[in-house]
Amino acid sequence: MRKKRYHFSHPPTTERSNTFIYYLFPIALFITGFVSGNAVSYELNNRNLLSVINPIITNINNLNVSKSFIILIRSFFKHFTYLFAIWFLAFTIIGIILVVFIVFFIGFIYGLVISSFSYQLGLSGFMVGFFYTFPQNIIILPLVIYMTSQSLRMTVFLFRSIIQMNSRLNLRVVLNEYYQKLLFCVGVLIIYAFVVTIFGRYFVNILKSLI
Numbered sequence: 001m002r003k004k005r006y007h008f009s010h011p012p013t014t015e016r017s018n019t020f021i022y023y024l025f026p027i028a029l030f031i032t033g034f035v036s037g038n039a040v041s042y043e044l045n046n047r048n049l050l051s052v053i054n055p056i057i058t059n060i061n062n063l064n065v066s067k068s069f070i071i072l073i074r075s076f077f078k079h080f081t082y083l084f085a086i087w088f089l090a091f092t093i094i095g096i097i098l099v100v101f102i103v104f105f106i107g108f109i110y111g112l113v114i115s116s117f118s119y120q121l122g123l124s125g126f127m128v129g130f131f132y133t134f135p136q137n138i139i140i141l142p143l144v145i146y147m148t149s150q151s152l153r154m155t156v157f158l159f160r161s162i163i164q165m166n167s168r169l170n171l172r173v174v175l176n177e178y179y180q181k182l183l184f185c186v187g188v189l190i191i192y193a194f195v196v197t198i199f200g201r202y203f204v205n206i207l208k209s210l211i
Contacts, residue, residue, distance in 0.1 A: 032107065083185050134203060
């Protein structure tokens with residue numbers, strides 16, 4: 001009589017722990033990049049180069065939201081580019097290294113930009129920096145962390161599949177789920193682009209009133 005084989009899944013605590021690690025790693029990368037951006041901004045400010053490299057008052061005064069459709073297109077494709085890169089790099093050998101660099105670089109840019117506001121505008125600079133990066137800081141950043149965690153998980157899954165020679169059916173199901181997560185991110189990006197288009201002028205007016 002043939003014996004039935006049972007495949008036991010990981011305990012719930014182990015699964016939750018792995019999920020936590022997949023999210024903790026990109027968050028730690030972003031924070032590291034953010035701190036590095038602050039350090040570079042501090043050094044540039046000490047050398048009186050910060051206002052030359054990033055003249056924030058001039059940049060804010062030059063903001064123009066009259067061409068809303070162009071803003072929508074640029075905003076969408078700008079963020080879609082590196083979200084798609086993070087998603088696609090899960091299928092490559094050196095993808096995880098490039099994903100690490102992308103998340104670190106995003107954190108670095110945010111740290112450099114926001115700290116430059118604080119150094120040039122004083123105490124009100126942090127609030128100006130918050131609105132300058134709004135609503136990216138509450139929509140795009142969580143999306144980047146989410147996609148990075150899924151990319152890392154896919155990379156680990158593909159590596160294990162090669163070693164353990166998992167069935168193609170199981171691989172097809174996981175790939176389909178991974179593709180759906182990209183579609184989810186695209187949907188959020190579309191919503192974000194419309195938010196920027198509709199409310200962009202209000203954000204700009206708030207920025208100009210703070211400087």
